[in-house]
Amino acid sequence: MIPYGRQSINDADIAAVAEVLRGDWLTTGPFVSRFESAVAQLAGVGACVSVTSGTAALHCAYRAIGIGPGDEVITPPMTFVATQATAQLLGAEIVFADVEPGNGLIDPVRVAEKVTTRTKAIVAVDYAGQPADMDSLRAIANDCGAYLVEDAAHSIGAISRGRPVGSLADLTTFSFFPTKNLTTAEGGAVVGADLELVERAREFHNHGLIRDPSRQDWPDEGPWHQEVAEFGLNYRLPDVLAALGLSQLERLEEFRVKRQAIVDAYSAAFSGVPGLDVLTLTPDSVPFWHIYPLRVHAEERLRIFTELRRVGVGVQVNYLPAHLHPSFRRLGFGWGDFPVAEEFYRREISLPLFADLPKDDVERVIDAVLTAALVSS
Ligand SMILES: *Cc1c(COP(=O)(O)O)cnc(C)c1O
Numbered sequence: 001m002i003p004y005g006r007q008s009i010n011d012a013d014i015a016a017v018a019e020v021l022r023g024d025w026l027t028t029g030p031f032v033s034r035f036e037s038a039v040a041q042l043a044g045v046g047a048c049v050s051v052t053s054g055t056a057a058l059h060c061a062y063r064a065i066g067i068g069p070g071d072e073v074i075t076p077p078m079t080f081v082a083t084q085a086t087a088q089l090l091g092a093e094i095v096f097a098d099v100e101p102g103n104g105l106i107d108p109v110r111v112a113e114k115v116t117t118r119t120k121a122i123v124a125v126d127y128a129g130q131p132a133d134m135d136s137l138r139a140i141a142n143d144c145g146a147y148l149v150e151d152a153a154h155s156i157g158a159i160s161r162g163r164p165v166g167s168l169a170d171l172t173t174f175s176f177f178p179t180k181n182l183t184t185a186e187g188g189a190v191v192g193a194d195l196e197l198v199e200r201a202r203e204f205h206n207h208g209l210i211r212d213p214s215r216q217d218w219p220d221e222g223p224w225h226q227e228v229a230e231f232g233l234n235y236r237l238p239d240v241l242a243a244l245g246l247s248q249l250e251r252l253e254e255f256r257v258k259r260q261a262i263v264d265a266y267s268a269a270f271s272g273v274p275g276l277d278v279l280t281l282t283p284d285s286v287p288f289w290h291i292y293p294l295r296v297h298a299e300e301r302l303r304i305f306t307e308l309r310r311v312g313v314g315v316q317v318n319y320l321p322a323h324l325h326p327s328f329r330r331l332g333f334g335w336g337d338f339p340v341a342e343e344f345y346r347r348e349i350s351l352p353l354f355a356d357l358p359k360d361d362v363e364r365v366i367d368a369v370l371t372a373a374l375v376s377s
Contacts, residue, residue, distance in 0.1 A: 002365065004314040005179030005291075008248075008255065008355045016247035020240045029239035035246045036189070039174070042157065042249065043166020043191040047198035050189045050237040050245070051205050054153040054175025057188035059086040060235060061171040062121070064190070064200035065147045067092045071120035074146075076106035077321035077341040079125040083151045084322050092120065096323050098338040102280030104128065104293065107340070108136035115140060121147040126155035126165065128318075129181070129259075129290040130282045134160060134168040147171070153188075154290035156181050157252050161284045166191045171201070176241075179354070181255060181288050182248040184241040208232030251355075258355040259289045262362055266292055266351060269366040275300070276373055277347070291318055295347035296373055305349055307372040313365050316350040 020031060032050055040048035051057050067073060069091035075084050078099045088094055097110040104127040111122055122141050124132035134150065141148040150168060152158075153175035158165045166172045169192075174180075176187035190201045203210065208228045213219035216227045237245075270276045277295040281287070296304050308315045321341040323333040335342060351365055 001309075001312045001314050002352045002357070002361050003354070004316045004350060004352050006354045006356070007178040007183045008251070010251075012250070013244055013247045016243040017240055020243045023239075025239045027238040027240075028236055031239045031242040031246060032237060035237075035242035035249075038246055038249050039156075039189050040166075040191055042164065042252070043172065044164040045167050045191050045193045047193070047195050048189050048191045049198055049202040049205055050187065050242060051235040052188065052237055053186050053235075054151075054173060054177065054180075054188040055082040055086060056205065056233075056235040057173035057175065057190045058082055058151060059089070059233075060201040060204045061149055061173050061190045062087050062090055062092070063204045064171060064197050065121060065149070067120055070118060072116060072118045073121045073123060074111055074114050074119060075123045075322070076104075076125050076127075077323050077338045078104040078127055078319060078344060079151065079322055080153070080319055081322045081325055081327075083123060083125055084328075087121075087123075088327075093118075094328070095119075096333070096338055098340045099127075099344065101340050101344065103130060103282060104279070104341070104344050105130065105132045105282070106137070108133050108140060111137060112140050115144045115146070119144050119146045121149050123149045123151060124169070125151040125153075126158065128279060128287075128293055129154045129158060130279070130287040131155060131158050131160035131165055131168065131285050133282070138168075149173070153177075153180060155288050157256050158288040159286040160282075165288075167193065170194060171197055176245055179290075181259075181290055182245065182252055184237065184245040184248070187237050187241050187245060203230075204232040205235035206232060207234060255355040256288050259353060260287075262353055262357055263289045263292055265362050266294070266366065269370065270294060273370070273373065276369075289353060291316075292351045292353045293318060293348050294351055294369065295344070296349060298343070298346035300373070301347060301349065304369075304372045308349070308368055311368050311372075313368045314352055317345070317348055318350045319345065321345050
């Protein structure tokens with residue numbers, strides 16, 4: 001079976017991890033700070049806090065901007081449900097805005113319709129690795145005084161209108177899960193230009209502990225003293241994993257180029273084939289392709305998906321629209337609420353895509369898709 005996604009680990013990655021294992025720190029240590037600096041630099045911003053997952057990153061970001069009961073958070077349905085779950089767990093009300101039909105990205109026109117006086121944040125998801133229309137979303141967020149958050153779990157390393165992903169929103173979150181653009185096994189990060197906001201995320205990821213005496217109630221207790229003013233969690237990325245991330249970052253551009261070449265081969269083979277739709281490209285951006293979503297006839301999707309798995313092509317579907325999970329259906333959402341995302345989902349199949357996918361396998365995938373799809377037309 002050709003896997004649908006997998007990590008790319010080389011000897012330098014293994015050596016980097018082994019070096020930390022032989023050293024003094026397994027968790028918070030020098031590699032964490034070095035990794036955070038490197039991620040901030042890549043994102044074109046001043047601050048980064050690394051965390052244990054992309055989900056933790058979202059939780060910290062939402063907490064940093066103060067999301068809580070009474071707040072509304074506008075999100076796209078075409079995402080992994082962690083985008084919503086972490087805001088819901090903080091007591092916010094999730095508001096969905098439908099996506100654009102060609103690329104699955106949140107539609108600014110739909111977002112503008114959903115803004116109220118309670119809108120606390122607008123969250124974009126860079127579906128598949130293309131930056132959302134952050135300029136339009138920024139204008140809407142500024143008008144209504146909401147924060148702009150970018151769930152960039154798919155898109156670290158992408159560029160929009162000359163600016164790196166990470167510098168487009170108030171806070172941006174990354175995931176370093178093995179299938180993502182780079183990996184720390186499990187891991188994530190929050191980045192932003194506003195040092196105070198990122199510092200709030202940092203505090204939440206470390207129990208809410210305050211070391212700065214000027215902010216303590218009892219600063220004269222002694223050198224051991226730390227205080228918790230607002231409860232946090234333990235979301236600290238271990239040094240072992242930060243070392244892996246730092247080593248992976250050196251090959252990020254290589255990963256981008258290799259993924260792009262596979263996407264180019266897929267798109268050349270499938271563009272113009274009746275019944276197949278490739279993603280439309282967002283203007284003026286350099287994507288970093290995390291997944292390759294192909295759309296087939298909705299009534300053929302299950303058959304084609306099953307056939308591809310049968311012949312050894314590891315396909316996936318990204319994603320069941322978030323509002324259709326039982327946790328949201330219980331709140332009154334259902335089929336028909338967000339027709340563009342639902343139609344996208346009904347037609348979607350994600351093809352294998354990862355940096356080390358051999359050329360022969362790319363050809364095998366293309367042949368298998370064309371064979372399976374042509375039977376139907
Ligand atoms: C992967 C992913 C997440 C969660 O990241 P984890 O590291 O798996 O917790 C959040 N949002 C999106 C869009 C994702 O693809």
